[in-house]
Amino acid sequence: xxxxxxxxxxxxxxxxxERRAVGESIVHLGFGEARLPVFPPLMAELVTxxxxxxxxxxxGGAAAxxxxxxxxxxRRMPTEPDQVVVAPGSKPLLMxxxxxxxxxxxxxxxxxxxxxxxxxxxxxxxxxxPIPEDWGGVPEPGALRESIRAARVLGHDPRIMVxxxxxxxxxxxxxxxxxxELCSIAEEEDLLIVSDEIYRDLVHDPDLPFLGxxxxxPRRTVVTTGLSKSxxxxxxxxxxxxxxxxxxxxxxxxxxxxxxSEVWSTLANPMQEVAAYALAEPPALLRHRAxxxxxxxxxxxxxxxxxxxxxxxxxxxxxxxxxxxxxxxxRETLGRHAVTDSASFERHLLDAFGVAVLGGHHLGDDGRALxxxxxxxxxxxxxxxxxxxxxHAADPLRVTHVAEVLGRIDESFTKLCG
Amino acid sequence: xxxxxxxxxxxxxxxxxERRAVGESIVHLGFGEARLPVFPPLMAELVTxxxxxxxxxxxGGAAAxxxxxxxxxxRRMPTEPDQVVVAPGSKPLLMxxxxxxxxxxxxxxxxxxxxxxxxxxxxxxxxxxPIPEDWGGVPEPGALRESIRAARVLGHDPRIMVxxxxxxxxxxxxxxxxxxELCSIAEEEDLLIVSDEIYRDLVHDPDLPFLGxxxxxPRRTVVTTGLSKSxxxxxxxxxxxxxxxxxxxxxxxxxxxxxxSEVWSTLANPMQEVAAYALAEPPALLRHRAxxxxxxxxxxxxxxxxxxxxxxxxxxxxxxxxxxxxxxxxRETLGRHAVTDSASFERHLLDAFGVAVLGGHHLGDDGRALxxxxxxxxxxxxxxxxxxxxxHAADPLRVTHVAEVLGRIDESFTKLCG
Numbered sequence: 001x002x003x004x005x006x007x008x009x010x011x012x013x014x015x016x017x018e019r020r021a022v023g024e025s026i027v028h029l030g031f032g033e034a035r036l037p038v039f040p041p042l043m044a045e046l047v048t049x050x051x052x053x054x055x056x057x058x059x060g061g062a063a064a065x066x067x068x069x070x071x072x073x074x075r076r077m078p079t080e081p082d083q084v085v086v087a088p089g090s091k092p093l094l095m096x097x098x099x100x101x102x103x104x105x106x107x108x109x110x111x112x113x114x115x116x117x118x119x120x121x122x123x124x125x126x127x128x129x130p131i132p133e134d135w136g137g138v139p140e141p142g143a144l145r146e147s148i149r150a151a152r153v154l155g156h157d158p159r160i161m162v163x164x165x166x167x168x169x170x171x172x173x174x175x176x177x178x179x180x181e182l183c184s185i186a187e188e189e190d191l192l193i194v195s196d197e198i199y200r201d202l203v204h205d206p207d208l209p210f211l212g213x214x215x216x217x218p219r220r221t222v223v224t225t226g227l228s229k230s231x232x233x234x235x236x237x238x239x240x241x242x243x244x245x246x247x248x249x250x251x252x253x254x255x256x257x258x259x260x261s262e263v264w265s266t267l268a269n270p271m272q273e274v275a276a277y278a279l280a281e282p283p284a285l286l287r288h289r290a291x292x293x294x295x296x297x298x299x300x301x302x303x304x305x306x307x308x309x310x311x312x313x314x315x316x317x318x319x320x321x322x323x324x325x326x327x328x329x330x331r332e333t334l335g336r337h338a339v340t341d342s343a344s345f346e347r348h349l350l351d352a353f354g355v356a357v358l359g360g361h362h363l364g365d366d367g368r369a370l371x372x373x374x375x376x377x378x379x380x381x382x383x384x385x386x387x388x389x390x391x392h393a394a395d396p397l398r399v400t401h402v403a404e405v406l407g408r409i410d411e412s413f414t415k416l417c418g
Numbered sequence: 419x420x421x422x423x424x425x426x427x428x429x430x431x432x433x434x435x436e437r438r439a440v441g442e443s444i445v446h447l448g449f450g451e452a453r454l455p456v457f458p459p460l461m462a463e464l465v466t467x468x469x470x471x472x473x474x475x476x477x478g479g480a481a482a483x484x485x486x487x488x489x490x491x492x493r494r495m496p497t498e499p500d501q502v503v504v505a506p507g508s509k510p511l512l513m514x515x516x517x518x519x520x521x522x523x524x525x526x527x528x529x530x531x532x533x534x535x536x537x538x539x540x541x542x543x544x545x546x547x548p549i550p551e552d553w554g555g556v557p558e559p560g561a562l563r564e565s566i567r568a569a570r571v572l573g574h575d576p577r578i579m580v581x582x583x584x585x586x587x588x589x590x591x592x593x594x595x596x597x598x599e600l601c602s603i604a605e606e607e608d609l610l611i612v613s614d615e616i617y618r619d620l621v622h623d624p625d626l627p628f629l630g631x632x633x634x635x636p637r638r639t640v641v642t643t644g645l646s647k648s649x650x651x652x653x654x655x656x657x658x659x660x661x662x663x664x665x666x667x668x669x670x671x672x673x674x675x676x677x678x679s680e681v682w683s684t685l686a687n688p689m690q691e692v693a694a695y696a697l698a699e700p701p702a703l704l705r706h707r708a709x710x711x712x713x714x715x716x717x718x719x720x721x722x723x724x725x726x727x728x729x730x731x732x733x734x735x736x737x738x739x740x741x742x743x744x745x746x747x748x749r750e751t752l753g754r755h756a757v758t759d760s761a762s763f764e765r766h767l768l769d770a771f772g773v774a775v776l777g778g779h780h781l782g783d784d785g786r787a788l789x790x791x792x793x794x795x796x797x798x799x800x801x802x803x804x805x806x807x808x809x810h811a812a813d814p815l816r817v818t819h820v821a822e823v824l825g826r827i828d829e830s831f832t833k834l835c836g
Binding site for chain 1: 423424425428429431432435449451453455456461464465468469470471472473474475476506507509510513517532535536539541650651652653654655672675676677679680681682683684685686687688689802
């Protein structure tokens with residue numbers, strides 16, 4: 001019997017919605033949603049796709065898969081359409097991988113709150129490996145070797161390593177040399193790498209070097225992505241997976257297709273039309289997406305300045321829309337408010353300041369630490385008009401409603417830590 | 419590791435698409451798709467829903483769940499919105515049930531080809547129980563008692579019974595007295611009933627008595643449905659589940675929501691808009707759906723007459739769009755074409771006549787039998803114009819393109835069995 005707990009980020013999202021419904025004003029930094037309007041051409045594609053009411057191939061239609069192949073190829077991963085499957089989100093694809101690939105799973109600590117529960121649903125052990133000091137989404141190499149050894153002693157069988165690039169929750173991007181080192185450990189230890197690149201198009205500085213593990217270890221890397229984050233259509237549920245070329249990759253793909261055929265059949269056809277358009281990356285879409293990435297970067301850095309300003313230690317964000325501060329330096333101060341671990345921290349921020357965050361304990365992290373995840377892409381305004389305004393502002397931080405909400409966060413943390 | 423076989427109906431569908439792409443003319447009776455156009459107001463709802471790009475509640479938004487509650491309530495199952503979850507198809511909901519409810523699964527033999535693989539994915543044993551002579555989708559009561567006893571002797575733990583009403587593949591509807599008998603066995607043996615009612619709105623004769631197990635055994639019956647069949651939008655992926663009222667039902671619902679939150683998050687928001695409209699059943703939609711049910715009945719009965727005419731035995735269809743003939747009386751004749759079991763039967767029909775059907779062996783049935791599933795809702799024409807014409811014709815069987823394809827089926831079976 002599976003647990004009866006809803007995924008904590010989705011649960012928090014519902015709680016916040018309920019409190020807001022009864023009139024509470026809450027700054028919701030606990031949910032990784034890109035709160036931006038739909039890029040209008042995507043709506044046009046959805047309308048075009050509406051007439052496609054029949055079932056299509058399990059893997060997705062040719063147009064969507066060809067567009068996805070081009071998308072990966074442009075990122076230095078030469079790809080044939082047969083290596084691609086589209087689905088209602090990258091979540092079901094990651095679940096399928098868990099069901100199909102044998103062995104236990106190595107996860108960075110902290111990491112996205114769904115990796116571990118999926119591993120457990122598939123009967124696997126999730127082995128949590130600390131991240132390095134400077135970047136998240138990847139295990140620290142020494143700790144990785146040690147964790148593999150220790151896991152084997154305990155009778156576990158680590159065969160899969162999940163990397164998140166850029167990372168949720170730290171908002172950082174592992175540098176090329178580190179990716180190379182992890183890939184070489186994967187070769188030595190015969191691990192399959194699952195590279196979750198759903199934030200890849202939201203690297204803040206387009207010139208930041210990005211080396212994907214599929215470039216270094218192409219035969220042993222599966223890549224997942226989706227349109228939920230980069231194009232702010234989480235509610236449309238569009239995910240993509242790329243399998244390695246060659247027989248081993250084909251075996252995994254066939255297993256995923258078998259699982260897909262029994263569990264979700266196929267991505268809704270109208271959404272495939274959207275995927276085909278978006279993954280072909282026409283210039284107008286690229287411009288829009290670049291504007292989104294810029295905005296995410298500016299606001300994430302602003303929130304980082306706030307927490308750093310009150311004395312928390314925090315990796316500077318370079319991709320996606322999260323920061324993951326550690327308030328250990330302020331333990332004594334926070335203790336005065338009965339904040340002694342990440343659960344009480346999360347609760348106090350919500351109850352005393354109406355600020356919703358996700359405690360590190362939900363992400364596999366040590367619950368005794370004072371670490372929290374703050375999702376910053378929800379600060380662009382409540383209306384589409386406000387969101388467009390933030391997106392196109394020369395200085396988004398001077399847009400009134402953005403400045404106001406940042407001011408409220410600043411005030412809350414200053415009061416708490418002062 | 420899961421099997422690497424794609425669900426056989428979806429696999430056949432792809433094979434047929436590939437053969438057609440190279441110019442072969444194939445009558446495709448192997449795939450349970452309602453080949454009819456989208457009812458235009460549904461497209462309008464999809465367009466309205468397009469702006470809803472954010473994630474919503476895992477269970478589905480209030481509007482969709484309220485509409486679903488009304489839908490069930492109108493069918494003599496009083497329902498609160500909290501008892502309902504919407505999802506990308508009823509398939510993931512059925513999979514979630516398999517993961518959440520402990521014990522092994524009792525299935526009618528034959529049955530829809532996805533029930534057993536889902537049970538296996540969840541680590542369950544699928545216990546196959548023969549259907550009665552007159553109806554499918556339900557186990558024969560004597561055989562059910564016997565199967566439960568035998569399964570327990572073997573160390574299995576049957577706890578779930580799946581009923582399909584109306585049935586895929588037999589196209590029949592179990593009568594009220596039989597449903598009552600099965601519900602009383604469920605009470606005695608403490609079974610959870612999963613009533614798959616995805617074809618419920620496609621009973622051919624609106625006056626046919628329909629008694630759902632949730633009316634008889636409300637505390638132990640979970641009901642699933644969806645819009646794929648009744649509104650011909652399989653490619654949109656919209657499914658619904660109704661849990662029993664009370665603590666036991668709530669526990670199952672919470673487990674399903676937990677699984678949903680980790681595996682698919684939520685039904686795409688634009689599709690929820692469609693669900694909210696369709697499940698409210700406005701009069702125009704009811705008229706459209708009734709026309710569909712009438713057409714399905716007329717054509718299913720026509721195909722039934724063809725196979726009965728050549729000497730096969732076959733339950734007369736009363737719901738959905740399938741028939742499941744048994745060619746045992748023609749074993750000698752078919753043997754001359756090296757057709758000796760359902761696999762060779764399926765192959766021969768495709769190769770010699772270009773007629774695609776699904777052999778009974780894919781549906782849990784004895785592969786040595788000469789039983790095949792014929793899906794008849796794919797005979798209404800290749801273009802939307804032809805499909806509308808068939809739908810609105812006073813006598814669909816006299817519409818040229820429908821008459822032609824039925825003639826081809828008649829000719830094929832007459833030649834094969836003559």
